[in-house]
Amino acid sequence: xxxxxxxxxxxxxxxxxxxxxxxxxxxxxxxxxxxxxxxxxxxxxxxxxxxxxxxxxxxxxxxxxxxxxxxxxxxxxxxxxxxxxxxxxxxxxxxxxxxxxxxxxxxxxxxxxxxxxxxxxxxxxxxxxxxxxxxxxxxxxxxxxxxxxxxxxxxxxxxxxxxxxxxxxxxxxxxxxxxxxxxxxxxxxxxxxxxxxxxxxxxxxxxxxxxxxxxxxxxxxxxxxxxxxxxxxxxxxxxxxxxxxxxxxxxxxxxxxxxxxxxxxxxxxxxxxxxxxxxxxxxxxxxxxxxxxxxxxxxxxxxxxxxxxxxxxxxxxxxxxxxxxx
Amino acid sequence: xxxxxxxxxxxxxxxxxxxxxxxxxxxxxxxxxxxxxxxxxxxxxxxxxxxxxxxxxxxxxxxxxxxxxxxxxxxxxxxxxxxxxxxxxxxxxxxxxxxxxxxxxxxxxxxxxxxxxxxxxxxxxxx
Numbered sequence: 439x440x441x442x443x444x445x446x447x448x449x450x451x452x453x454x455x456x457x458x459x460x461x462x463x464x465x466x467x468x469x470x471x472x473x474x475x476x477x478x479x480x481x482x483x484x485x486x487x488x489x490x491x492x493x494x495x496x497x498x499x500x501x502x503x504x505x506x507x508x509x510x511x512x513x514x515x516x517x518x519x520x521x522x523x524x525x526x527x528x529x530x531x532x533x534x535x536x537x538x539x540x541x542x543x544x545x546x547x548x549x550x551x552x553x554x555x556x557x558x559x560x561x562x563x564x565x566x567x568x569x570x571x572x573x574x575x576x577x578x579x580x581x582x583x584x585x586x587x588x589x590x591x592x593x594x595x596x597x598x599x600x601x602x603x604x605x606x607x608x609x610x611x612x613x614x615x616x617x618x619x620x621x622x623x624x625x626x627x628x629x630x631x632x633x634x635x636x637x638x639x640x641x642x643x644x645x646x647x648x649x650x651x652x653x654x655x656x657x658x659x660x661x662x663x664x665x666x667x668x669x670x671x672x673x674x675x676x677x678x679x680x681x682x683x684x685x686x687x688x689x690x691x692x693x694x695x696x697x698x699x700x701x702x703x704x705x706x707x708x709x710x711x712x713x714x715x716x717x718x719x720x721x722x723x724x725x726x727x728x729x730x731x732x733x734x735x736x737x738x739x740x741x742x743x744x745x746x747x748x749x750x751x752x753x754x755x756x757x758x759x760x761x762x763x764x
Numbered sequence: 765x766x767x768x769x770x771x772x773x774x775x776x777x778x779x780x781x782x783x784x785x786x787x788x789x790x791x792x793x794x795x796x797x798x799x800x801x802x803x804x805x806x807x808x809x810x811x812x813x814x815x816x817x818x819x820x821x822x823x824x825x826x827x828x829x830x831x832x833x834x835x836x837x838x839x840x841x842x843x844x845x846x847x848x849x850x851x852x853x854x855x856x857x858x859x860x861x862x863x864x865x866x867x868x869x870x871x872x873x874x875x876x877x878x879x880x881x882x883x884x885x886x887x888x889x890x891x
Contacts, residue, residue, distance in 0.1 A: 613809040
């Protein structure tokens with residue numbers, strides 16, 4: 439896992455040299471044409487209408503600049519796409535939820551552009567919201583993490599194992615509960631929906647469909663409010679998400695083959711926080727860089743983030759072993 | 765947070781829940797600010813009635829161990845330690861005396877008792 443993500447920049451797609459021949463030929467012809475026809479006339483056609491007639495004249499340097507500029511632009515664009523594709527191939531990562539982030543930003547930008555002419559300062563509002571989001575994420579990243587972790591060391595977590603085993607032996611019902619509910623989730627899922635709903639109300643009179651989209655996005659954004667809960671009982675491990683308590687994962691303890699603690703990088707390995715997937719595993723976390731990695735008997739892998747990783751790992755492995763034995 | 769319901773225990777279920785949460789706060793497994801599961805979630809996963817869990821939470825809130833706020837999940841209170849007063853200390857001394865009497869009558873030797881007390885002291889939250 440430690441090596442994953444390194445060397446991404448070196449992974450570029452290689453083209454055979456002859457794929458560049460048409461571009462070189464076009465460039466050569468262009469240079470010869472320019473050399474043969476110089477000096478330029480003062481006025482050349484720069485735009486043609488649908489009938490093929492010239493409807494605009496301009497300086498020849500404009501045409502020259504456009505050709506060079508657009509070529510450079512397309513070369514940069516294609517190498518950017520190549521790079522994106524190479525990263526995709528290397529990392530094998532796709533984040534469903536990151537699309538949601540993009541939609542939100544898109545809607546905010548769209549609102550600020552579309553309603554910019556009205557009296558209300560939409561673009562400033564968009565700026566303020568955007569900076570609030572960025573600020574919240576930065577705060578969450580730089581917040582000292584040890585305040586969550588100093589409460590239990592590994593040996594103390596180990597002490598939980600006999601407790602769990604005893605309960606399994608005596609066959610008494612028990613529940614172990616762990617949660618992550620960071621501040622930025624509360625901030626994001628209250629601030630952004632309020633702003634989006636306000637803009638929905640305002641734009642209802644001019645663009646009803648846009649405000650409908652805004653309302654839907656606002657509702658989607660409320661969902662993570664309430665954080666992530668992990669519930670371990672003798673039979674199941676359940677992960678619930680959000681204020682409505684959607685069951686996002688339920689694993690029978692009998693299906694679990696291996697449990698281990700796992701260190702990861704939220705941005706490098708999964709591209710953000712929340713419910714994330716890469717080709718190796720599905721991850722559920724809202725904070726931190728450590729979690730419990732569970733492998734099922736079918737070979738599927740899940741990562742559950744926790745503020746008390748050792749404790750959760752000990753409990754899950756005790757339950758797994760215990761539910762087989764008793 | 766680890767909760768158990770033991771049918772063999774003579775205490776009612778809500779008292780079992782209260783004592784477990786108090787114990788976990790005292791040994792540091794639950795920290796101030798930690799969230800507790802909702803009443804419904806706890807009741808579902810333990811297979812007990814919602815009102816049992818609710819009364820346990822209400823009692824804990826009265827004792828100042830947790831804070832309950834409408835529409836929020838229960839949280840371990842920031843200051844769960846009451847002001848140290850003479851009555852409380854006297855009460856604990858009395859209970860200890862009773863416990864020691866029980867232990868002596870049950871035939872537990874002084875050394876074993878000392879070992880037990882030391883073990884429980886070690887499990888308390890590090891200051």
